[in-house]
Each structure stands twice: as C-alpha cells, then as structure tokens.
Amino acid sequence: MACTKYLSNLLFDLAMLKGKRVIITGASSGIGEQMAYQLAKMGSHILITARTEEKLKKVAEKCTELGSASAYYIHGSMDNMTFAKQVVHEAERLFGGLDMLILNHIGYTYFGFFDGDVDHIRKLLEINFLSYATMTVEALPMLKASGGNIVVVSSFAGKVGLPLTVPYSTTKFALDGFFSSLRMEFYHQKVNVSITLCVLSYIDTDTALNTVSRVIQQPAAPKEECAYEIIKGGAMRQREVYYQYEATKIPMLMRDWAPELLEYLVLKNYNVDGLSKNKE
C-alpha cells in the first residue's frame, strides 16, 4: 500500500483531469467543496450537487474563476432516488458523457451514544448508501464508455467500529460491502471502470470540528490536502485511498491481529464528558 502511494505520487499528472467530466456530490461545503476547487484548477468539467442552492452557486462561480472547463450545479436531497438519478441525467445532458463520479455527500446524524432509533438508521442508509448505489447504476453506461472512475468517500468509521457514530458507521460499512464486491465483479466481467474507496481519518471541515472537537483529542487533518489525495487516488485507479495514512492504514493493520489493542487505543481518543457540552 505504501508502495502504491509512492508510485501514484510519481506518476500522477494534474493534466490527467484536464477536460474530464466529473460529478461531485456534497460539494457545497467541506471536502466536496475543496475537491471542486482542485478539479477546477486542473481544468475539468464539473457538475456539483447538494441541497443548498445559494452555496452551490458560489462554489460553481469560484470554480469558473479557478479555471474549470465548465461548472454547473443542481440542488436537491439525496433521500430522493429520483433526484439521485436526475443528477446523472443532467451530466449526460450537459457533457454528453461522464469520466468520474465522486460520491461524497452524507446526511445529518447525531454524534452520541446509540439512542435506539432504527428508523434514523434506515433514513441515513437511503442518503449515505442507497443514493450512492442508485447513482452508480445510473452512471455505469457512461462510465463504461469512457473507462471512467467511481470514487467513494468513506471513513475509518466504515472499516472499524467506533463509539458515538453507530448509524453513520453502519452506512459507511455498507459502502465497503457494496463497492468492494462490485469491484470484484468488474474484474471478472472485464468492466474497465475503477472503484476507489477512500478511508478518511478526522478532517478539519466545519461540520466535523463543530461536531466532535470537544470529544476527540487528536488533531484534524487539512481538508485541502485530503481533497487532493482523493482525486489523485481516483485518477490513478487505486482500489483504496487511506488519508491520513498513519491515522487509518496503520490502525487497520491492527484490526484483525490485535483488535483489543486497537479498541483500547481508539477509546483513549474519546473524552465522553465533552458530549454533554456538545448539547449545550
């Protein structure tokens, strides 16, 4: 894995994304917004989506200033599968095809002990998982035609069980099951579409800092660098991206060989007394 990362650093060329047609979901803020800016600088055609039209408009305008080949936006909620399909159709109408599908959005969830609300898990699965599967199915003919890339933004919480994120973690584990299995079928069927699953640690987006900074002791990694590493991994057709490497891949090595030690180290990061302050 370290070797793959080293190789992709050597071989990645920003010009690879020039003129590429890209959809980025959840791009009105955070990592998605940063990915839009990076792709704009690389000269891609961009279609961004999220719920808040005003924010999307500003991000798209900045993308144009930064040098995107074109920048469009479409607003709506990913709890609606008709909207998820509509985003893909819009890319087809605007660009006549698609090279990269970046699935990044997440719905709101609480950061706290599981409250027993199974209905919330069902709703979150629709936004964080089923809309990803829906968009993938809809985009596949275009991605097959271009030999394109699917990039799935997941989390360390989608590889390792963590406290305080039961519904969220459930949806991220589902992504791994779906996309890792699909990737295996693509090998069998000789489908030339890459699937990159991104396993992220704590990143300094406003949402993450506001939600967990009182509880999580470790520092957050920069969203700009994170966005760049995700795009690079997708363009280089890496099967997985680990960012930050030390905070994700190294603990992952412990997951199967020393699970109790990993649980101990993870729990040490959490100050649950900070939870009550979060609610104030």
Ligand SMILES: NC(=O)C1=CN([C@@H]2O[C@H](COP(=O)(O)OP(=O)(O)OC[C@H]3O[C@@H](n4cnc5c(N)ncnc54)[C@H](OP(=O)(O)O)[C@@H]3O)[C@@H](O)[C@H]2O)C=CC1
């Ligand atoms: N930040 C972190 O520490 C980590 C983040 N990640 C992953 O990175 C990705 C981005 O996270 P981050 O940038 O922090 O999150 P943000 O909260 O900054 O961004 C979330 C995006 O999703 C959009 N969104 C929210 N609800 C919906 C909805 N119902 N339908 C459509 N879009 C919606 C938001 O826009 P709007 O509200 O306008 O709809 C926003 O654009 C996620 O997949 C997350 O799981 C993984 C590990 C750590």
Ligand SMILES: C[C@H](CCC(=O)NCC(=O)O)[C@H]1CC[C@H]2[C@@H]3C(=O)C[C@@H]4C[C@H](O)CC[C@]4(C)[C@H]3CC[C@]12C
């Ligand atoms: C801090 C978590 C990882 C800590 C850890 O135990 N690392 C291993 C070690 O040190 O040995 C963070 C990993 C994933 C993060 C969460 C996430 O995936 C995004 C969420 C969505 C939203 O933006 C709010 C923040 C998150 C709940 C975020 C919180 C921090 C992590 C749990």
